[in-house]
Amino acid sequence: MVMHSTSVLSHTSGDQALASIKRLEKLHKAIEEETKILKIRAYSVFGESKESEDEPDESLHHGGNYVRWGRTTCPSTSWTIYKGYAGGSFYKHTGAAANYLCLPRDPQWSEKAMGEKKKQDSVAFVYGSEYILAQENEGFFGSEVNSGGDDVPCTVCGVERTNILMIPARTSCYDGWKREYTGYLVAGHRDHAAASEYICLDENPEATGAPRNENGKLFYLTVGKCGPLPCPPYDDGRLLSCVVCTK
Known part of the structure; x- marks a missing residue:
């Protein structure tokens, strides 16, 4: 009976030890993740890692990056590489960059660029960008964005994760992915001569400068059209969301 009791106690102690190890491993991982987030936030404030002057924290300089369209700041889980202005080709130019x-x-x-300016018949052009909202979408983004003419800011954000994915028609990421920001799918107008692409505009965009309505590379909200696009699950004429995810 004594030997049996000792065996049971040993088995119980072993299970308890394994459970303790698992809890410690989970706690260690949580601390490691929180440390990474704190480093990222410190980097976004100071611009450089302050751990050591001789050995900077290189982990903050590896990973991936993405553009947060329509915003002048990055999410708290990333750091700012640079702030900028959205731009591209003029919406009426055929053959322009998309x-x-x-x-x-x-x-x-x-x-060389500081020398004589090139003749304008032998170059490509880059313009700024503006928000364009149809009359029925007036006020869609609140008072921050004018329906026509407000300039579009952007920010390039750095993350430790290397896989970056923009998912159209979603407001959340799939399992295993981390959400960076949600927004609305935008592109150029279907009737304009210049090609464009689909990008994810932040759901709470900002504007830069006074509205001038000088056009340039334009941002239009996007809707789904039934036909080759199956409805359901899609809905004809409904604005499409988007989400930027990292892993």
Whole structure:
């Protein structure tokens, strides 16, 4: 009986030890994740890691990056690489570049570029961007964004995670992914000559400068159209959301 009791106690102690180890491992992982978040927040404030002058924390400089369209700041889970102005080709130009650009606020010029300006018939153009809202969407973004003419800011954000995915028609990420920001799918107008692309505009966009309505690369809200797009689950004419996720 004594030997049996000793065996039971040993087995119980072993289970307790394993449970304690698992709890410690979970706590260690939680502390590690919280430390990473604190480092990221410190980096976003100071711009550099302050741990050691001789050995900077290189972990903050690896990973991926994404553009937060329509905002001048990055989420708390990331750090700011640079702030900028959204831009691209003019909406009426055929053959113009399709992509949107996040142009930094502090441009630099090479020595050759500082020389004589090129003739404007042999170059591509880059313009700023503006929000364009249809009359029925007036006030959709509140008082921050004018229905026509407000300029679009952008911020390039750095994250430790290397996989970055923009998911259209979603407001949350799939399992295993971390949400960076949610928003609305935007693109150029369907009837404009210049090509464009779909990007994710933050759900609470800001504006820069006074509204001038000078056009340029334009941001239009996007809706789904039934036909080849199955309805349901989609809904004809409903504005499409989007979410930027990292892993």
